[in-house]
Amino acid sequence: MSRNLKEGPSLWSRFKGLFPDHELHIRSGGKLRFFRISSKLQIRVVSIAALGAFTWLAVTLVMVGLQVKGASDRIALDQREQHVIQTEARVAEYRGSVEDQVARVEQRQAVLDALVRRHFGNLDIEDGDAAATEDGADADETGAAIPEAAALQALEQHQVAFARALRGAVEARTRQTAEAIRGFGFDPRAMSRQAQGGPLQPVHTAITENGAIDSEIADLEIALNRLAVMELSLRAIPSAQPTAYGSMSSPFGLRRDPFTRGRAMHNGIDFRGTTGQGILATGPGRVSFAGWKGGYGRCIEIDHGAGVVTRYAHLSGIDVEVGQEVSRGNRIGRMGSSGRSTATHLHYEVRINGRAVNPRPLLEADRDVLEIQSVAERRNGDPVERG
Template sequence: MKNATVGRVSARLRSWFPDREFFMRSEGQVRFIKISARTQMIAAGAVAAFVLIWALTMAAMAISGYLSQRDRLSLLDREAKVTTAESRVNAYRGDLGRQVGDMNRRQDFIEKTVQAHMGDLPKDAQAGETVSDSASEAAATIKKVSLAVPEAAELAGIEARQLAFIEGLTRIADRRSAAAEAKLASLGISSAIALAALDDKDAQGGPLILMATAADGSIDPRFQRFGLSLARMDALERSVAGLPQVLPANLEYISSGFGFRANPFTGGGGEFHPGLDFKGPYGAPIYAAAPGTVSFVGVRSGYGNCVEIDHGNGLVTRYAHMSRFRAVQGSRVGAGDVIGLIGSTGRSTGPHLHFEVRINDRPVNPRPFLEAAPDVLQEARGAHAAQSAR
């Protein structure tokens, strides 16, 4: 089969390239040139090989040109993308600058508003204070950031302002707490009673609204400390606000003080008087000395018609010898609200208000509480001096 195929191909080629004879006449002479089939096939093969080599060369050149053009276009495309990205970075840097400016202006607004209502925030640390001071750390951070990421230097500056601001707020909260604690101590009230409410988790609730200072939900310890200082300040100042600070009656004068006195009915012997007696006309109004909840309205032995107000933290005020009640048990009253009228019920020699301050059901002298409020007893002293001069 193979030999037959080769024979057919050979025969076909011979039919294409038969032996050829050429006659050439020159100067009267005739020459015969014979070109055999073999020679013709060799020549044809050489021409075919040349054409093939030329075609391959041209194809290679075309492919190379195409690849070069493609690489060039790709490079141009990458350069265009780099240029676009760089322009966007510049745009973001411009936006960052505007944002930094806005943030600085907002911080200025916050600081000036707080300053207008609270005064200058303390920057100096006092003995015994435990508030952090980030000034030196912040300065070092700004320096490092300026070298590593220059465009973020202003952001580091804003962070430093925020930390200094929150530390100043923490200091002022701690100092207000200390002032409230000192006032309570001067009246014999332990601040531990007021602060116990911070640990009492009974009767509390509401929606869960988390607070955080970082994207991961955490709170910077300095901000957390500020929150705790505010809670402490609020508890102590609420205790101070609950102290008797309003004269419970428009008095003529204090007719009997706290402590030892002679028996007002016999004039002899001695007895302990657990409050202050404010002389006044029958039916004159009696005022709540501090905000609180009315815890008792009724009659007590020796006191007659009596109203008691619970101010929290074990502090109670008692108002006795009333002619009429103007308060309802369980209601909230504010300082200065009318809760009754002066009378002479119970053990009494005439119309007056008997006023007591009790801490954990123990009577204490009401005078220091009233004197803790600015000028509250000046009227009483003036009235007493005028009565003595008559």
């Protein structure tokens, strides 16, 4: 303690010794003047200068700090502005993507609605629940700005599920239709190959975007086209009675010719009746011939598609024209005895790819098979009028 007290004055003395008293002699105008600068004055001046320097340094440091902070704030602000710009750009891009998605959803829904109306009539379809998630931080951020994105994704997932379920129902109906064709005694595959050249008008999705929904709709369209071909084959089978009343007088096959009395092939079935009795189309189709045809006399031929043609001969009158569309049960002519005939009757033939087949199994099909055929005709716009 005493040592510090001793060193204290010594240090002050040393510091004071740095500023000894000074005298200035100035001669001016023949006069000599003396100025004395004391040690205390020097110390005061130096202290004031040091204090000013310290103050200047402190102010300078504060200003530099403020400038650094201002620069840092500007950098942070620029970064925030850049982030806002990038976010706005992502939002704009994502909104454009959402608009494209809306267009795709509407297009797909229009396709699904058209397919349902065409093949199944008007159905009430309820939307299903589906979960939708966003991908990545950017998707989360922009997804919050585009709240409709999740709903669109849920709708697309519902469309996928609906298309898949509808395809299953269509494939089941295709199998049922094929069984009905077999019930008439025909090969569904052979009939389908012929039906593909008929008046089939498949629905095209016109969707080329990648994704599960496009694949499901494409598979659904393929299934519906197969069903349409199979139903066209089934519709082409003439299964209705060619006359409202009358009985069979001569079967299909070998018989004794009424003119030559020799054995001859009878390529159809004869139905007895009265002159002028109405003759009915046994299936929907287009009149391909209406007029006189040699020994058949007045004759009508109807093309039912899938290579199936029916022939109605020995008529007394014709009520249709070539090219006219007819439905099952429509009146097309009148029974008579024109051509190579011995009495009033209808000669009825069924030909597949030009080859005559026995019409009787077609006219005696099971009720279940006929009902499936009627459903196919109603779905394709052909009214069913069974005689």
